[in-house]
Amino acid sequence: MALYVQKFxxxxxxxxxxxxxxAERVQRFRSEGHQVVVVVSAMSGETNRLIELAGQINDDPTPREMDMLVSTGEQVTISLLAMALHRLGVAATSYTGAQVGIQTDSAHTRARIQKIETDDIRADLDDGQVVVVAGFQGVDEEGNITTLGRGGSDTTGVALAAALGADECQIYTDVDGVYTTDPRVCSAARRLETITVEEMLEMASLGSKVLQIRAVEFAGKYNVPLRVLSSFEEGPGTLIVAEEEESANMEEPLISGIAFNTNEAKLTVLNTPDVPGVALKILGPISDAGIEVDMIVQNVAPTGDYTDFTFTVAKSDFRQTQRILEQQVLPSLGSGEVRGDDRIAKVSLVGVGMRSHAGVATRMFGVLGQEGINIRMVSTSEIKISVVIDEKFLELAVRSLHTAFGLDQQNIRQEG
Known part of the structure; x- marks a missing residue:
């Protein structure tokens, strides 16, 4: 008998x-003798509907009242699922985040879990019940309902699995696992049998939307076996593991996947004085405006007197960032010129194999060069190489790299 936490x-x-x-899927697990805790989100579109309602009342509602409102979406789902289980003859009890003892800090709309009381859950499980929990929410020390931010139900599922010592946390979604890249862009994309936590974190941060980053971090920190599965078809899904076991297959690809993000814009401040503190003068006002900066490249002129400072932001922040540079930064620098481009994309290779194999970047640059794709910016880490290219070349870049690094093969990361 195993204990599964299943998130839908x-x-x-x-x-x-x-x-x-x-409910029928959960019933099958119970009929096999397993204990099951189910974490559910609000029904598709419900959270957006509630947010729109709030906007019709007040265009600047307080975070506390927003949490009170949007948390009701999950309450509908848990009760309906418990009813559906009862209809099948399965004993089940539904709980809100507060009722089940998910305690958080008081950062409304973006709360973080501090601890989970598990005594009541364990008692219900020992009594043969399925425990149905509202994802995305908890309660602070003052008894206020809090929410964990978009995608927070993933975090709820993994946190419950960690607190209960579950055998596996299963994330059910509309895809049947983690793919080498987006199948809509590259038809040769293949589902991975396994991927490491590190790789999944990189994939999630670079544009893959299969899992919330905080959930993956939780799984890695507490060593929770995490599996991504389809709600609509049977299959093994993708298992996210702490570390990839050393493979006996010497031809195994060095790269696990290719992530990409088109929500990028590039800005360059040209001919700025190359003096200490110039980076702070450029990025400080942008940070003060709550705008996150991604990639950064600084090129110093041969004379050493001037530098070109290039960085990327989310496309939605492009115009605001441009205004800040022109109206605040350039006057403080006393010189310079701003140029921007919001028709770019970031393409990234991800794989733990990079640690022990040289030449991955060279090979990547060679493939892109052969296709006539110019690289605008480069960023690297131990297990990632990211490049910024013109958005119009995105699909060509992804497909070419996918083939060049052997990801088209059927036998990628096969278990056993």
Whole structure:
């Protein structure tokens, strides 16, 4: 007998029929003798509907009241799922985050979990019940309802699995696992049987939307076996593991996947004085405006007197960042010129194999060069290489790199 924590997202519980299908899946696990805790999101579109309602009342509602409002979406789902389980003869009890003892800090709309009380959950499980928990929410020390931010149900699932010492946390979604890249861009993309926590964190941060980053971090910190599965078809999914076991297959690809992000814009401040503190003068006002900066490149002129400072931000922040540079930064520098481009994309190779194999970057640059794709910026880490290219070349770049690094093969990361 195993203990599973199963999380179902909004698409998976998007209608009454889908909630019934989830109940049938849970029933199969119970009939095999397993204990099950189910974490659910609000029905697809419900959170957005509630946010729109709030906007019709007040265009600047307090974070506390927003948490009170949007947390009701999950309350609907847990009760409906418990009813569906009862209909199948499965004993089940539903709980909100507060009722189940998920205690958080008081940062409304972006709270972080501090601890989870598990006594009541364990008692219900020992009594043969399925425990149905509202994801995305908790309660602070003052008894206020809090929410964990977008995608927070993933974090709830992993946190419960860690607190209960579950055998596996299963994330059910509308895809059947983690792929080498987006199949909509590259039809040769393949589902990975396994991927490491490190790789998954990089993939998530670089544009892959399969899992919330905080959930992956939680899984890595508490060594929770995490599996991504489809709600709509049977299959083994993708298992996210702490470390990849050394493979006996010497031809195994060095790269696990290719991530990309088109929500990028590039800005360059040209001909700025190359003096100490210039980076702070450029980025300080941008940070003060709450804008996050991603990649940064600084090129110093041969004379050493001037530098070109280039960085990327989210495309939605492009115009605001441009205004800050022109209206605040350039006057403080006394010179310079701003140029911007919001038609770029970031393409990244991810793989723990980079640690022990040289030449990955050279090979990547060679493939892009052969396709006539110019590289605008480069960023690297131990297990990642990212390049900024013109957005129009995105699909060509992804497909070419996918083939060049052997990711088209059927036998990628096969277990056993």
């Amino acid at each position: 997202g909004g698409t998976s519980v998007g209608s009454v029929d889908r909630i019934k299908a989830v």
